[in-house]
Amino acid sequence: MKKAIITAAITGAIHTPSMSPYLPVTPEQIADEAIKVHEEGGAVAHIHVRDPNTGYPTADQDAYREIAVEVKKRCDIILCFTTGGRLGEPVGKRVKVVSSLKPEMASLNAGSLNFGLFHVVDKIKKWKYHWEKEYLEGTEDVIFPNTFKTMREYLEIIYANNTKPEFEIYDAGMINNVAFLIEEGYVRKPVYLQFVMGILGGIPATPQNLIFLVESARTTIGEFEFSVCAAGKAQLSLCTQSLILGGHARVGLEDNLHIDKGILAKSNAEQVAKIIKIAKELGFEPATPNEARKILNLKGLGNVNF
Numbered sequence: 001m002k003k004a005i006i007t008a009a010i011t012g013a014i015h016t017p018s019m020s021p022y023l024p025v026t027p028e029q030i031a032d033e034a035i036k037v038h039e040e041g042g043a044v045a046h047i048h049v050r051d052p053n054t055g056y057p058t059a060d061q062d063a064y065r066e067i068a069v070e071v072k073k074r075c076d077i078i079l080c081f082t083t084g085g086r087l088g089e090p091v092g093k094r095v096k097v098v099s100s101l102k103p104e105m106a107s108l109n110a111g112s113l114n115f116g117l118f119h120v121v122d123k124i125k126k127w128k129y130h131w132e133k134e135y136l137e138g139t140e141d142v143i144f145p146n147t148f149k150t151m152r153e154y155l156e157i158i159y160a161n162n163t164k165p166e167f168e169i170y171d172a173g174m175i176n177n178v179a180f181l182i183e184e185g186y187v188r189k190p191v192y193l194q195f196v197m198g199i200l201g202g203i204p205a206t207p208q209n210l211i212f213l214v215e216s217a218r219t220t221i222g223e224f225e226f227s228v229c230a231a232g233k234a235q236l237s238l239c240t241q242s243l244i245l246g247g248h249a250r251v252g253l254e255d256n257l258h259i260d261k262g263i264l265a266k267s268n269a270e271q272v273a274k275i276i277k278i279a280k281e282l283g284f285e286p287a288t289p290n291e292a293r294k295i296l297n298l299k300g301l302g303n304v305n306f
């Protein structure tokens with residue numbers, strides 16, 4: 001039976017502390033959440049870091065290392081580090097985590113896009129930190145840069161460290177970007193695509209669009225593993241659809257702060273438990289981290305630098 005790789009994106013760089021008291025901020029909280037995700041049956045934790053005092057998204061290498069060491073001490077979950085970092089993070093800084101930690105996996109954003117979060121500002125009544133409103137409002141004039149040059153440079157670093165890139169696909173054109181990079185010899189097949197849906201600036205999170213993305217990738221790339229990460233309320237339904245289509249699922253507070261309509265999730269583990277319950281009802285077993293390593297052809301925990 002097909003095993004379902006369940007990923008949890010622990011904290012991200014999109015949501016801010018005023019949106020939920022449950023958003024992990026410190027390295028200890030992020031590590032702890034990744035371990036609890038493992039206990040619930042998650043196979044991968046997608047890791048961003050933040051300033052421990054203000055929750056401001058950073059690319060702090062010490063924080064990445066602290067999390068990696070702590071999690072590896074307590075379980076064998078796969079850690080997928082972001083090379084996306086904070087919106088506005090210098091491109092050179094974002095990828096440093098790969099050469100320093102030599103992780104099994106890292107994200108590779110497969111194109112540039114507008115990344116709008118400004119429209120949520122009015123929904124927040126009380127701000128915990130001074131930076132939040134400005135950060136969110138500033139996204140009205142932000143492009144999340146991933147040019148062909150930086151993608152090529154990131155891929156060189158990723159492959160030099162035997163790290164597996166998880167291609168973040170926010171829209172149909174990015175599938176073609178990956179196909180081009182394959183043809184140019186910068187990308188090794190089989191690829192692992194993460195369809196990131198529902199970001200303002202990317203493809204809307206609808207069932208029709210997911211089928212379109214999968215079909216388009218089948219035509220353009222051929223064989224691949226895929227997962228779906230949908231922002232907000234579409235998370236559960238599109239993750240469920242992904243499983244039915246033969247894909248994997250990404251949940252987590254990076255993408256969605258709720259566990260149900262109007263109810264904040266108290267942890268990433270809550271969302272993992274919910275998607276695993278649905279997966280099992282549909283006859284899918286969650287992949288263990290080692291089963292996921294086989295499916296994704298990862299180098300193993302013994303070959304990282306932490």
Ligand code: KMH
Nearest residue numbers: 013082083084085087107
């Ligand atoms: N944080 C967003 C800017 C990734 O982790 O590489 C992009 C993101 C994707 O989260």
Ligand code: ZN
Nearest residue numbers: 012082084254
């Ligand atoms: Zn991310």
